[in-house]
Amino acid sequence: MTIDVLNYLCCPACGSDLESRNTSVSCTLGHEFPIRNGVPDLVQSTRAAAAISDTFSVQWSRYEYGQDHTWSHSLDDRIDGFLAHLGIDSEWLRDKAILDAGCGNGELTNEVALRFRPRMFGTDISESVYRAHQQFGANVSFFRSNLSDSVLRPERFDAIYCGGVLHHTPDTRHALGQLAPAVKPAGRIYVWLYWKIPTLVYRAKTALRRFVAPLPPRAQQPIVSVFTAASWIRHGGRTGWRDHRLVQHDFWTPRYRWEHSPDEVIGWLHDLGFSDVSLQSQARDGFGLLAVR
Ligand SMILES: C[S@@+](CC[C@H](N)C(=O)[O-])C[C@H]1O[C@@H](n2cnc3c(N)ncnc32)[C@H](O)[C@@H]1O
Ligand SMILES: [Zn+2]
Known part of the structure; x- marks a missing residue:
């Protein structure tokens, strides 16, 4: 673990600063969180957190680095998407503080760090962060956290990239509200979320999913x-x-999988103090919004 990461984080239980001990980090009020496999684990134990973490930990434990493709995309395509979604070029990224919020296997997080040299951070609620740290810890500061908690210090990140994550929390709007204050003034956030696909097959699968999840x-x-x-x-x-x-x-498998509309989420982002919000990407199953503070 690089000590530096703690300058970006706060205690999810009380919001105060964190400092490192030998095998744990603790806050000024004495809340203590373990460092597991070199990664600070700030997830507080709740049934919802465990349910979310369990399925995604299985998902990413099966991922074969260097062989598998995340969402069937090549890394080059994912990098192109990352830059386009955030509306930036590679020069913009140099020395900026960037958070991949809900980084999954961390492959994209690492590739951004390697190619463009920002200060790169990755977090996820699942155990994927331990494997990601093992693979890519030299380039990226990983920490484990629950985005439904307030775990980021205000105004620390030039950009937050959050692809396909917040709709897996119990309350998408609430989790977005925890992330947003961490964006610096003039910084940006990109969120990708599911929307409703109106076909009969999809609606039937979504209905069946309620019993499977x-x-x-x-x-x-x-x-x-x-x-x-x-x-x-x-x-x-x-x-x-x-x-x-x-x-x-x-x-x-995910316990939560909400669907939203762009207008609904654009309204949330305006309420959270972002003036400039645009629909940045669309796919069959969802949409991406870029918001600049
Ligand atoms: C569909 S995957 C997307 C991963 C990555 N962003 C990508 O595009 O490949 C959703 C990720 O969100 C993470 N996640 C879900 N709920 C979370 C929460 N409350 N806090 C942090 N991460 C969460 C999951 O563990 C999972 O890795
Ligand atoms: Zn505390």
Whole structure:
């Protein structure tokens, strides 16, 4: 762990500053959090946090670095997307403080750090941060946190990138409200969220998902496998089985998976003090908003 990361964080229990001890970090009021595998773990134990972490920890524990593709994209494409989504170029990033909020496997986080040399931070509620730290800890400061908690010091980050994360928390609006104050004046935030797909098949799958998501991980696996096979066959077996399984696991297993509309979230961002909000990307299953303070 680099000590520097603590300058960006605060105690999720009381908001005060954190300092490092040998095997833990603690706040001025005495709340203590372990450092696990070199990574500060600021997740407070709740049933919701455990439910979220469990499914995503399984998801990312299966990810094979250097072989698998996240969301079936190449790293080059993901980097292009990252720059376009934030509306910046590589020069902009130099020496800036950037947070990948809900960084998953940390591969994109690392690639941004390697190519453009910002001060790069990655956080996630799942155990993925431990593997990410092992792989990429030389380039990125990882910490484990729950974005539903207030864990970031105000006005610390030039940009926050949050792709496909907040709709997996119990309350998307609340989690966005915890992230937003950490953006510096004139800084920017990009959030990508699901929207409703109005097809019958999708609505049926979403309805079925409500019964699958609360099941224990072992009971979910056969359903994930069936839909992985269907997706793999539909694509003619041309792309990797594990890439299809990642996508299906990500649909069927998370406890929370809310859908929103751009107008709704644009309203939230205005309320949170962002003046300049634009629809930056659209896909079949969701949309990305860029907001500048
Ligand atoms: C669909 S994945 C996206 C990962 C990454 N942003 C990407 O685009 O590859 C959603 C991620 O959000 C994380 N996540 C969900 N709820 C979270 C929370 N409350 N706090 C922090 N991370 C959370 C999950 O653990 C998971 O890694
Ligand atoms: Zn505290």
